[in-house]
Amino acid sequence: MVDWRPVATLDVLRLRARILERLRAFFSERAVLEVETPVFSSAAATDPALSSFTTHYTGPLFPRGQVFYCHTSPEFPMKRLLAAGSGSIYQICKVFRNGESGRIHNPEFTLLEWYRVGFDHRQLMDEAAVLVTAVLAGHRTLAAPEKLTYREAFVRHCGIDPHTADIRALAGAITRHEIQTGLDIGHEDPDVLRDLLLTHVIEPTLGRGRITLLYDYPASQAALACVRPDNPPVAERFELYLDGIELANGFHELADAGEQQRRLEHDLQRRAASGLPAVPADARLLSALRAGLPECAGVALGIDRLVMLAAGATSLRDVIAFPADCA
Numbered sequence: 138m139v140d141w142r143p144v145a146t147l148d149v150l151r152l153r154a155r156i157l158e159r160l161r162a163f164f165s166e167r168a169v170l171e172v173e174t175p176v177f178s179s180a181a182a183t184d185p186a187l188s189s190f191t192t193h194y195t196g197p198l199f200p201r202g203q204v205f206y207c208h209t210s211p212e213f214p215m216k217r218l219l220a221a222g223s224g225s226i227y228q229i230c231k232v233f234r235n236g237e238s239g240r241i242h243n244p245e246f247t248l249l250e251w252y253r254v255g256f257d258h259r260q261l262m263d264e265a266a267v268l269v270t271a272v273l274a275g276h277r278t279l280a281a282p283e284k285l286t287y288r289e290a291f292v293r294h295c296g297i298d299p300h301t302a303d304i305r306a307l308a309g310a311i312t313r314h315e316i317q318t319g320l321d322i323g324h325e326d327p328d329v330l331r332d333l334l335l336t337h338v339i340e341p342t343l344g345r346g347r348i349t350l351l352y353d354y355p356a357s358q359a360a361l362a363c364v365r366p367d368n369p370p371v372a373e374r375f376e377l378y379l380d381g382i383e384l385a386n387g388f389h390e391l392a393d394a395g396e397q398q399r400r401l402e403h404d405l406q407r408r409a410a411s412g413l414p415a416v417p418a419d420a421r422l423l424s425a426l427r428a429g430l431p432e433c434a435g436v437a438l439g440i441d442r443l444v445m446l447a448a449g450a451t452s453l454r455d456v457i458a459f460p461a462d463c464a
Contacts, residue, residue, distance in 0.1 A: 143459060144455070144458065144460055145454075145455060149450070149455065149456050152444065153456060157229065157440070159272050160268070160272065160440075163268055164251065169251060169253070170224060171227055171229075172226045172227070174208075174228065175208070177192060178208060178213070178419070179203065179205060180418060180422075182209045182416070183401050183405055185408045185411055185413055187209045187234060188234065188413075189207060189233070189234075190206070206416065207232075210250065211230055211248070212361070212437070213421070215252060216390070216425055216430060216435075219430055220426065224254055225251070227249065228251070229247065232245075234246075240451070240452045240453065241382060241453055243454075247440040247441055248437055248438070248439060248440065249437070249438045249439075251436060252435040254432070255433070256389075256433060257389045258374060258388060261375075261389075262284070262350045262387065265375075265438070266350060269384065269385075272447065273446065273447055276449075279348060281347060282347055282348040283347055284350045285349060285351055286351075286352060287352065290339050291331075291334065294339045294342060295310045295334050296310065303327075304322075305323070307322075307327055307334070308322040316334075316337045316338070327357070328355070331358075340383070342381070343381055344377075344381060348379055349378045351376045352374070353375075356371060358374070361391050361400075362390065363388070363389045363391050363392075372388075375387050382442055382446070384446075385436050387436030390433050394423050397422070402418075441456055441457060
């Protein structure tokens with residue numbers, strides 16, 4: 138007989154419900170509006186690191202049929218709401234990423250995403266730390282948050298400056314730390330090498346007994362963030378870690394439609410070079426940016442991982458009622 142029972146215990150599911158209540162109360166106290174946006178879209182995430190699920194619609198709306206992409210994040214339609222004058226907003230929703238599974242990954246997961254009008258990434262870092270600390274109160278005792286620039290983390294743990302190190306220096310650090318890659322590291326993109334050092338050497342040290350906020354990434358990793366013209370330039374983005382696990386990823390949001398279009402086109406070129414399928418970029422996002430995105434910062438936080446840390450669990454399977462292999 139097929140096992141029909143939930144994987145997570147009922148106590149954990151009750152904890153999950155309480156955490157969702159706390160999250161909504163947090164934003165209600167700050168007059169941040171809860172919104173809903175579509176789960177699927179005629180456009181897809183162009184980032185080569187993301188793979189979207191697809192579904193097909195046939196009906197009166199599109200008599201010839203239409204491919205829709207299940208969203209990997211609600212970011213683009215939420216920015217359309219911001220451009221329409223919504224003010225600060227948040228959303229709790231299911232998102233989908235094909236090919237992801239493991240101890241801290243499930244192809245369907247629950248995401249909290251919020252945008253604060255008038256904030257930059259530093260202000261949102263502070264709010265994200267306050268939120269996580271408040272939600273975990275009674276479950277975890279944490280020391281004061283630690284703030285660490287991307288450069289400081291690499292100098293401290295890898296002995297190199299990630300902004301100026303060339304491929305040879307990055308490959309040398311990978312060799313010293315005995316990271317097994319299966320790659321020809323002497324000929325890889327520098328960001329691939331930086332990511333290997335980040336995930337294998339630096340991330341396991343972050344968020345030990347306290348929240349760690351890693352910020353000011355290389356400009357080449359800006360994604361949807363503003364780039365600040367330092368020497369060298371840096372991307373105004375951050376990630377929040379606890380127990381070596383990335384909980385949140387945030388940006389001081391890019392509002393320049395021309396630059397956003399260039400980045401989307403660059404993503405598509407990278408996808409083609411890697412043999413990945415072409416996907417349609419979001420023209421509606423670009424139109425919203427041209428209409429005017431207010432100065433804002435946004436962040437996405439994985440609720441399943443947050444529940445896992447609150448419950449003292451070691452795997453997302455322990456906090457999801459029906460993970461992918463039981464769905």
